[in-house]
Amino acid sequence: MECDLLVIGSGMAGLSAAGWAAERGARVVVVEKASTRGGSAVLSGGVVWTATSASRMSMYGCGDPGLGDVVLQTYPQALAWIRSRGIQVSPAMNVLHGRGYAIDLIHHLDDCIQMVEKAGGYIVYETTTETLLKDDAGKVIGARTVCADGTVDVIAANTILATGGYQGSPELRAQNIHENARNLLLRSNPVSQGDGIRLGTEAGGVFNKDNKGFYGHLVTKSPNWGEERYYTGLSQYHSDHSLLFNEQGFRYCDETEGDHTNTYRTVFETNARAIVLWDKRIQETYATAHVVLSAPPLDKYKVAIENGGEGVRTTNVAELEKFATAHGFDGAQLVKSLAEYQEGATNGWENLNPPRRESAVPLDGEYYALVVYSAITFTFGGLMIDTGARVLKDDGTVLPGLLAAGSDAGGAYGIGYAGGLALAITFGITAAQTAGWK
Numbered sequence: 001m002e003c004d005l006l007v008i009g010s011g012m013a014g015l016s017a018a019g020w021a022a023e024r025g026a027r028v029v030v031v032e033k034a035s036t037r038g039g040s041a042v043l044s045g046g047v048v049w050t051a052t053s054a055s056r057m058s059m060y061g062c063g064d065p066g067l068g069d070v071v072l073q074t075y076p077q078a079l080a081w082i083r084s085r086g087i088q089v090s091p092a093m094n095v096l097h098g099r100g101y102a103i104d105l106i107h108h109l110d111d112c113i114q115m116v117e118k119a120g121g122y123i124v125y126e127t128t129t130e131t132l133l134k135d136d137a138g139k140v141i142g143a144r145t146v147c148a149d150g151t152v153d154v155i156a157a158n159t160i161l162a163t164g165g166y167q168g169s170p171e172l173r174a175q176n177i178h179e180n181a182r183n184l185l186l187r188s189n190p191v192s193q194g195d196g197i198r199l200g201t202e203a204g205g206v207f208n209k210d211n212k213g214f215y216g217h218l219v220t221k222s223p224n225w226g227e228e229r230y231y232t233g234l235s236q237y238h239s240d241h242s243l244l245f246n247e248q249g250f251r252y253c254d255e256t257e258g259d260h261t262n263t264y265r266t267v268f269e270t271n272a273r274a275i276v277l278w279d280k281r282i283q284e285t286y287a288t289a290h291v292v293l294s295a296p297p298l299d300k301y302k303v304a305i306e307n308g309g310e311g312v313r314t315t316n317v318a319e320l321e322k323f324a325t326a327h328g329f330d331g332a333q334l335v336k337s338l339a340e341y342q343e344g345a346t347n348g349w350e351n352l353n354p355p356r357r358e359s360a361v362p363l364d365g366e367y368y369a370l371v372v373y374s375a376i377t378f379t380f381g382g383l384m385i386d387t388g389a390r391v392l393k394d395d396g397t398v399l400p401g402l403l404a405a406g407s408d409a410g411g412a413y414g415i416g417y418a419g420g421l422a423l424a425i426t427f428g429i430t431a432a433q434t435a436g437w438k
C-alpha cells in the first residue's frame with residue numbers, strides 16, 4: 001500500500017496532521033491501535049490554550065525554548081484553520097497560566113477524518129505497527145502494520161508518529177520518571193504506552209530521556225477512578241493556592257508553580273502522595289469556582305469526600321494533626337510546618353522555604369484537608385525533534401522521512417505545562433508542513 005503520508009495515532013496531533021495534509025491534497029493513511037479515534041483528546045475539556053508570550057512560555061512551560069516557540073508561532077495559524085472550517089470556538093478564556101478557547105473538538109477530529117477520506121486516504125482501527133521500514137540510504141519509508149487481516153506494509157514519503165506518549169506504561173514510567181511513578185493513577189487514554197517512542201528509537205531516533213516531566217493533577221482516591229468524568233472531578237486544581245505536606249509533615253515545593261507542577265514534584269515524595277491543606281478563603285475563591293469558564297464549577301472538597309476521598313474539615317489544629325497521623329503522615333510535624341508557614345507568610349515571606357513565588361497568604365483557620373495522589377495525563381519526554389518536528393538521531397542530524405508530534409515529541413515542556421491540545425495541533429500542523437503540505 002502506498003500513500004503520501006502515514007500517520008500513526010489518531011488523537012489530536014495525528015488527526016490534525018492528517019487533516020491539514022489531506023486538505024492540501026495529500027493521500028493520507030492513519031493507523032490507530034484502538035477501536036476508535038480520539039485518544040486523550042476526546043476525554044479532554046477541549047480547551048486549546050497556551051502561554052501568552054515567550055517569556056511566560058519559558059517561565060511556565062520550562063522546556064526547550066525553540067520548541068516552545070513553535071507552539072506560540074503556530075498557535076494563531078491553528079486557530080485560524082479551526083475557525084475557517086466552521087468548528088465552534090468559544091470566546092477567549094484564561095486557563096492556568098495562559099489563555100485559549102474551548103473548541104468543538106469532536107467536530108474538529110471528525111472533520112479531519114472526512115478530509116482524509118475525501119482526498120482518497122483512510123483511517124484504519126485496531127491496527128498496530130510492528131516496525132518502521134527504511135530504505136538502503138536509511139530513510140524511513142513507511143511501516144509494517146498488523147491488523148485482523150494480516151500484515152500490511154504501508155509505503156509513505158513521510159511518516160508521523162503521534163501515539164500520545166508513554167503514560168499508559170507503568171514500566172516506562174518507572175524507568176524514565178521515578179520508581180514511584182510505576183503506581184501512578186492514570187488520567188488519560190490507556191492505549192498510549194510508548195509505542196511511538198519505541199518505533200522511533202528502533203529506527204535510529206533519540207529518546208529525550210532526561211526530560212522526566214509530565215502533565216497531570218493531584219487527585220483524591222476513589223473506587224470510581226477510571227470513570228472519565230472523575231479525571232477532572234477529583235482533580236484538586238486549587239493546590240497552587242493551598243499548602244502541600246509530604247508524609248514526613250514538611251512542605252516540599254513552591255505550591256504556586258501550579259497544580260500540574262505540584263503533581264510532578266509529588267512523585268518524588270514518599271508514596272507519591274501528600275496532604276493538601278486550604279482554608280475558607282481558598283475554598284470560596286478557588287475550590288468551588290470554575291477552573292475554566294467552559295466547565296461547570298464544582299465543590300472539590302464535597303465531590304472528593306462523596307467519592308471516597310480521605311479528608312477533614314476543621315477549625316481545630318489538634319484534629320488536623322489527628323487526621324494526618326491516622327492517614328500515615330507525621331501529624332505533629334505537619335502542624336509545626338503549618339505554624340512556620342503562618343509565621344513566614346505574616347512576617348517573613350522572603351525566608352519561606354520552599355518559597356512561594358506567586359502568593360503567600362496565611363490560612364484563616366477554617367481548614368480543609370485532603371490526602372492527594374499524583375495522577376498522570378501525558379509525558380513530556382518523547383523523541384528528540386527539531387523545530388520542523390523532524391526526529392533527530394543521536395548525532396543531532398535528522399532521521400529522514402520520520403516526524404513526531406504531540407506527546408510523542410519530547411521537549412517543548414520541561415516540568416511546566418502550557419497546553420496539551422495546543423502542543424498537539426501546532427506540532428501536527430508543523431509536521432504536515434515539513435512533509436511538504438504547506
Ligand SMILES: Cc1cc2nc3c(=O)[nH]c(=O)nc-3n(C[C@H](O)[C@H](O)[C@H](O)COP(=O)(O)OP(=O)(O)OC[C@H]3O[C@@H](n4cnc5c(N)ncnc54)[C@H](O)[C@@H]3O)c2cc1C
Pocket residue numbers: 008009010011012013014031032033034036037038039040041042043044045046047048049127128129162163164165187188189191192193195196231232377378405406407408419420421422424
Ligand atoms: C481528562 C483530560 C482533560 C484534558 N483537558 C485538556 C484541555 O482542556 N486542554 C488541553 O490543552 N489539554 C487537555 N488534555 C490533554 C490533551 O488531551 C492531550 O495533551 C492531547 O490529546 C495529546 O494529543 P496526542 O495526539 O499527542 O495524544 P492523544 O490525543 O492521546 O492521541 C494518541 C492516539 O494514538 C493512539 N495510539 C497509541 N498507540 C498507538 C499505536 N501503537 N498505533 C496507533 N495508534 C496508537 C491512541 O489510541 C490515541 O488515539 C486533557 C487530557 C485529559 C485526559
